[in-house]
Amino acid sequence: MRPASLLGLAALAAAAAPAARHAVAHEGHAPRPVAAAIFPIPAPGSYRLPPIKRAAGGTVLDEAGRPRDLLAPDLLAPDLPAPDLPEVARGITVLALIYTRCGDVCPLASADMARLQDLAAKDPAVARRTRLVSLSFDPEHDTPEVMRSFAAAWRSADPAAPAWAFLTAPGRAELAPILAAYGQRVDAGPDGSLTHVFRAFLIDSEGRVRNIYSLDFFEPALVLADIRTLLLEGAGSGGRQGR
Amino acid sequence: MPGERTIPCRRSALMLCAAAPLLAAQPARSDETCQSPYMAKITGIEDFVYVWTLGVEGLGDGSDKLVTVDARESSPTFGKPIHAAPVGGRHEAHHGGFTDDRRQFWAAGLSDSKIFIFDVATEPAKPRLVKVIDDFVEASGGAAGPHGAYALPGRMLIPSLSNRHGTGRAALVEYSNEGDYVATHWLPTDAEPNGARIEGRADGYGYDARVLPRRNVMLTSSFTGLENYMRPLGDLMKDGEAMKRFGQTMVLWDFHARQPRAVLNVPGVPLEIRWAWGPKNTYAFTSTALTSKLWLVREDAPGAWSAKPVAEIGDPSTLPVPVDISLSADDRTLFVDTFMDGTTRVFDVSDPEKPRQIYEKKIGAQLNMVSQSWDGKRIYYTSSLLANWDKTGTENEQFLKAYAWNGKELTARFAIDFTAERLGRPHMMAFGATALYAK
Numbered sequence: 001m002r003p004a005s006l007l008g009l010a011a012l013a014a015a016a017a018p019a020a021r022h023a024v025a026h027e028g029h030a031p032r033p034v035a036a037a038i039f040p041i042p043a044p045g046s047y048r049l050p051p052i053k054r055a056a057g058g059t060v061l062d063e064a065g066r067p068r069d070l071l072a073p074d075l076l077a078p079d080l081p082a083p084d085l086p087e088v089a090r091g092i093t094v095l096a097l098i099y100t101r102c103g104d105v106c107p108l109a110s111a112d113m114a115r116l117q118d119l120a121a122k123d124p125a126v127a128r129r130t131r132l133v134s135l136s137f138d139p140e141h142d143t144p145e146v147m148r149s150f151a152a153a154w155r156s157a158d159p160a161a162p163a164w165a166f167l168t169a170p171g172r173a174e175l176a177p178i179l180a181a182y183g184q185r186v187d188a189g190p191d192g193s194l195t196h197v198f199r200a201f202l203i204d205s206e207g208r209v210r211n212i213y214s215l216d217f218f219e220p221a222l223v224l225a226d227i228r229t230l231l232l233e234g235a236g237s238g239g240r241q242g243r
Numbered sequence: 244m245p246g247e248r249t250i251p252c253r254r255s256a257l258m259l260c261a262a263a264p265l266l267a268a269q270p271a272r273s274d275e276t277c278q279s280p281y282m283a284k285i286t287g288i289e290d291f292v293y294v295w296t297l298g299v300e301g302l303g304d305g306s307d308k309l310v311t312v313d314a315r316e317s318s319p320t321f322g323k324p325i326h327a328a329p330v331g332g333r334h335e336a337h338h339g340g341f342t343d344d345r346r347q348f349w350a351a352g353l354s355d356s357k358i359f360i361f362d363v364a365t366e367p368a369k370p371r372l373v374k375v376i377d378d379f380v381e382a383s384g385g386a387a388g389p390h391g392a393y394a395l396p397g398r399m400l401i402p403s404l405s406n407r408h409g410t411g412r413a414a415l416v417e418y419s420n421e422g423d424y425v426a427t428h429w430l431p432t433d434a435e436p437n438g439a440r441i442e443g444r445a446d447g448y449g450y451d452a453r454v455l456p457r458r459n460v461m462l463t464s465s466f467t468g469l470e471n472y473m474r475p476l477g478d479l480m481k482d483g484e485a486m487k488r489f490g491q492t493m494v495l496w497d498f499h500a501r502q503p504r505a506v507l508n509v510p511g512v513p514l515e516i517r518w519a520w521g522p523k524n525t526y527a528f529t530s531t532a533l534t535s536k537l538w539l540v541r542e543d544a545p546g547a548w549s550a551k552p553v554a555e556i557g558d559p560s561t562l563p564v565p566v567d568i569s570l571s572a573d574d575r576t577l578f579v580d581t582f583m584d585g586t587t588r589v590f591d592v593s594d595p596e597k598p599r600q601i602y603e604k605k606i607g608a609q610l611n612m613v614s615q616s617w618d619g620k621r622i623y624y625t626s627s628l629l630a631n632w633d634k635t636g637t638e639n640e641q642f643l644k645a646y647a648w649n650g651k652e653l654t655a656r657f658a659i660d661f662t663a664e665r666l667g668r669p670h671m672m673a674f675g676a677t678a679l680y681a682k
Contacts, residue, residue, distance in 0.1 A: 039459040040497075040546065047500035050426040052398065052419050183397055183420050185344055185364075187680065197283050197344045199396055212397035214281050214343065216456040222499060 041221050044228030049210040055095075055203040056181030059174045060135060060167040063148040067170065070095075070135065070178060071207055075165060091129030092227045093203040096218075097184050097196075099138035100150045105198040105215050110134065113164065113200075114154050116220035120227070121161035130227055132164040137179060137186050138194060139169040204230050279394035280456055280518075283345040283679065289314050289616065291368060291675035292623055294643060295350045296667040297630055298333040303665035307336040309350060309361055309370050310666055311675070312643060312659065314621075322645065322657030324664055326369045330359045335473070335630060338391035338671045342399060342420050345679055347373075349392035349399055350671075353629075354473060356380050356387045358401070360422060364680045374422050380407050382424035386414035388469050391671075393452055398425060402452040404466055411468035411488055413449025415501070430463065430494060431503040439494065439503035448490035453516040453527070454498050460548075461498040462527055462540060464513040465490020476632040489533065493540060495548050507550040509538055516540075517570040517577075519595070526595055530568050530579060535559035537579070539595050554598040556588060557581055566628060569615040576650075578613045582628050585610040585640075587653075604653050608638040614672040615648075622646045622653060626661075627668030643669050 057071035068075050071093075096113055098106040113132055120127045134150075136142035142150075151166040169175035179186060187195040200218055202211040211226050278284075294310040306329035313320045334352025341348050346364035351357075358376040365371065379401075380387050388404035401416045412432070417425040431439045432447035439445065448465035455461075466472070467489045471479055479485055489512045495505045511534030518527045526541035537554040556579055557563040563581035570577050570592070577590045577598065587610065589602040606624050614623045624644045627633055633641075641661040646653040661669045 039457065042497055042500040042502075047497075047502065050417075052425050053421065053423065183344070185346060209397075212395075214396040216280060217396065217499070222459075 039219075041219075041225050044225045045232040047229065048233075049202070049226060049229060051204075051208040051210060052212060053209050054181075055093075055201065055207045055209050056178055057207075058169075058178035058181070060169055060178075061144050063144050063151060063166055065144040068167070070133070070167070071203070075131070075133070091131060091205055092230050093131050093133055094200060094223060094227070095133045095135060095182075095203060096200040097137055097179075097182065097198070098134050099136050099194055100142050100146055101138065101192075102194070105196075108215055109198050109200065109218060110154050112215075112218045112220055112223075114156070116223050117156045117161045117164055118158075119220050119224050121156065121158050123224075124160060126224065126227060126231065127160055127162040129231060130162040132162060134164070134166050135178070136166075136168040137175060137184065137196070139171055139175055142168045144168060202226050202230070205234060279340065279343070280454065281343045281396055282341055282394040283343065284617075285674060285676040285679055287676055287678050289621075289674035290677050291315075292614070292643070292645075293348060293363070293370065293673045293675055294625065294669045295336050295339050295671040295673075296327075296661065296669050297336045297627060298329075299662075299667045300333070302662065302667060304329050305333065306331055306667075307334050307350075307352065307359075308667065309348065309359075309372075310661075310669070311368055311370065313368075314645070314674075322659065324659060324666060327666060328361060328370050328372055330357075330372055330375070333630070334359075336668075336670060337629075339673065340392040340399070341394055341673060343394040343396055344420075347420070348673060349401075351389035351392060351401065353388045353390065353404065353469070356389055358389055358392070358418075363675055367675045367677045367680060376418065376422055378424065379403075379416065383414060383416045383427045386416050386427060386429075388413075388472070389416070390450060390466075391452075393454075395454075400452055402449050402463065404449060404472065405469040409468055409470040411446065411448040411466070411471070411490065413447065413465075413468075415449070415452055415463070426501070428501045430465075431506055436506070437503050439506050441506045443506075443508040444492070445494075445506040446490055446492050448492070450490065450514055451516045451529075453518055455518050455525070455527070456498075457522070458525055458542065459498050460504075460542075461496040462516050462518075462529075463494045463496065464509070464516055464529055465492050466512060466514065472629055473631060476629075493529065493550060495540075505548060507540065507548070509540075509550050510534060511536065513538060514566065515568050517568055519570065519574040520572055521574050524574050524595075528568060528570060528577060528592070528595070530556060530565035532564050532566065533562070535563055535565055535581070537577075537590070537598055541595070553596055554590065554600075557584065557586070566610075567612045569613045569622075571615060571619045572617050573619070576619060578615060578622065580606075580610045580613045580624065582609055582611055587613060587622075587624065602652060606644055607642055608640045609634045612670060612672055614674070616674070619650075620648055621656070622648050623672050625669040625672060627670045630668065633668060641668050643672070 057069045147166040200213040292312040298306040308327045308329040311326040313325045335354035339350035348361045350359045356379040360374040361370040362373045363370045385407045386403040389401045393400040415428045430447045431445045450464040450466040452463045491510045493507045493509045511531030513529040535556045536552040539553045540550045556565045575593045577592045579588045585607045590598040592598045612625045644658040645656040
């Protein structure tokens, strides 16, 4: 059985366990159609995404264990000299805060990230200027090696797809200010599980948070519309006034 | 092998992941219905009921305050107020709500537009005032009278009732969870429809705002402006011109774009909005205060929404004034409070087109808010509507009353006299639980 299927089965088993104690929201999470959004998606550029707050950087480890800054332009191309950095360095970031042992919301969120990666792969202009980042808040378990293995289960091999980095923190001390800046509270339960509300962040090229998603609204087609809205705004041709 | 993940393989993982929460679904025992779908949910019986309470001059400290009521049946202080967090002064305390992570409770004041932020996570029995937003009018570009606080991911949506001129033109205002202003969205009017289709007229008034995420829609309802709601009710009722300045509409929004799509005719002041919870139940209820009707707003076809009256509440000719409503988590039972006769009525709404009253009980001389536990077994009521609209003399009863509901009748659990306890006028209730913040 392939890693992704194993991951899905693990999620199935963990979520069915009565001891699951992750914070759940009031809205249920019904299975989503794979191919279509569940509601009409507004046209990119027909609405605005007002800046909510500054996005935070901080020291993280990439899949090779190298220390990086979370918002560094060279996050996904650390070996390239600055002039050769790809367009993605000046693009849009979708940041999901997860942990790999999570038995309910995180696998769903990673599935949505994977669908977003697939959707974005169909639009080279978007793919070039978008990067996906999954950051673990479980550094004791989620080592760079674990994240590398996790990435293998989820990341697309399509060369047209946007880059997707799987990061962890060197330790709690480095992680704490990042979580605080994003307002992500994580509490450890007696069984070792981590209680959290899932959040993902849309970060523009100037390092501002432009949208925050719960799982209910982490709809890949919608996130893609948001990315396109920001790219249009950057090109000076999008953005409805009033929001 | 690693790195050679195939799309079909990943697809199967997606489907398995999507199915997992359904298999894990178990009957939730507690929490309150009628909350933001974005908010973390209590999964055990509530420990506390927080009560946002209006101060009364000469009663106790006279200040608005967040009162903690002990709801733990095994506690020696069960059914008693065990803590009060005063905010200093009176601000027409009205509604409030938790942030999405349920770590803060935002409580709004209708008179001076201040918003008080309490930390309820550090010590859930003893909420602590940690921040006051006092720039609401200026930051929002003129919105005033913040009515409530509705959790969105990382943000709070605050519907206003009024504006800096005191009229009923209202807005939806967003703040980050950190308390920083983000955006303002004005309700559509005839002059500025903002792209909305208008059934009859667009009055621009506001009251409640609730989101149905899976349809990407938000509904808003409409009340009146500061010049009316801060006025003594007796005077107001005699002023024919002022009585014309009440909401007659509901607005359906494209939630993600924050753009109004349709202004629906709902005459008679539609107030609280309750979306059904069932995954296929694409409808909401509201009640109209001045015409005493239950209204159903539903999606008749994809993208096509309508509103229609489906039941009368009591005898509309006696002006019972329905105020708060509470829909059970299974979408079958709707509690409706009427202020003037102090009565709660229970409707079977399993057929939303044909609500049928199955029970009624007089709770007190006046009655406003109702909060229902997720399992539908515990019902809490409070008495106060607005400082200048509450009854006077012996009819000015100020209470929180707790009942058990067995599907047929209410049985008293406990009652707190907020005047005797020198606390004030109890209004909005919200449930708290220590287990949610386990370290």
